[in-house]
Amino acid sequence: MSNKVQLGKSELYVNPIGLGANAVGGHNLYPNLDEEVGKDLVRTAINNGINFIDTAFSYGPERSEELIAEVVKESGKRNELVIATKVAQKFIDGKTIFDNSPSFLRNEVEKSLKRLQTDYIDLLYIHYPDEETPKDEAVGALKQLKDEGKIRAIGVSNFSPEQLKEANKDGYVDVVQGEYNLFSRSAEINYFPYTTEKQIAFIPYFPLASGLLTGKYTKESTFNDLRNKLSYFQEDVYTQNLEKVEKLRSIANNKGVEVSHIVLAWYLTQEAITAVIPGAKNSDQVLNNLKTLDVRLNNDEIKTIDQIFKA
Secondary structure, eight states: OOOOEEOTTSSOEEOSBOEEOTTSSOTTTSTTOOHHHHHHHHHHHHHTTOOEEEOOTTTTTTHHHHHHHHHHHHHTOGGGOEEEEEEOEEEETTEEEEOOOHHHHHHHHHHHHHHTTOSOEEEEEEOSOOSSSOHHHHHHHHHHHHHTTSEEEEEEESOOHHHHHHHTTTSOOOEEEEEOBTTBOTHHHHTHHHHHHTTOEEEEESTTGGGGGGTOOOTTOOOOSGGGGSGGGSHHHHHHHHHHHHTTHHHHHHHTSOHHHHHHHHHTTSTTBOOBOOBOSSHHHHHHHHGGGGOOOOHHHHHHHHHHTTO
């Protein structure tokens, strides 16, 4: 098993391959999810050395946290795990509203603690920024919760570079989660210089571009879920993107692994990226993601991958 890595300047140490758990109880995101399959994949992760589990209030909503709590409880390994969750949403008249006000964040953390059946949340993210709350005030509320022992580290997600700087005015932000993958690399310019300088861990979401970077899709593949709306699946660029992914296959074949392992291993060569949290829909995918830890890319391979996806 790989050595654990430190998340930013926090006291959290994680396996660099985590688990993105939006398909565990995320009934609002994926149709026809089986909750037992979801629980089983969390079980598989914990039993095979994955200690970093990423969930959110909005997955379900609420249900992902509840299912993870059941598995964590039965595992008896709560103190070995790093559980990350996210708050910011409230539903009013069928609409989703974002709220970063200190009182709202505090209340949501208390609810999250109950759903997760735990005394503390290892990493608490503000999931989305709102338009009203000064970001340093929002983070200040989390710092109080941290001082009280209710959370161990502070994260923000989907914050613009400017919002991140405001949020980190007092140096309290430990982790940033944002979109980053080989098709979507603007974070290299907009975030990485700042996060690296400030010792903030950057955790990419959509690291496999919702499956497009696994090498498993073809021109004939069709999608009836959230992928329909994503830019890299749109007709005008989809074929070009498939061609780029195909160029990774020879590197993968040489190493006896899959394209997805090459992609995830490449991210972990980036100084700014501490860990990745690929999602999984079943236990086999969890085990498969872990094979990434055995991949070693040399400098030429790192550069080749960089060049393929530069344009």
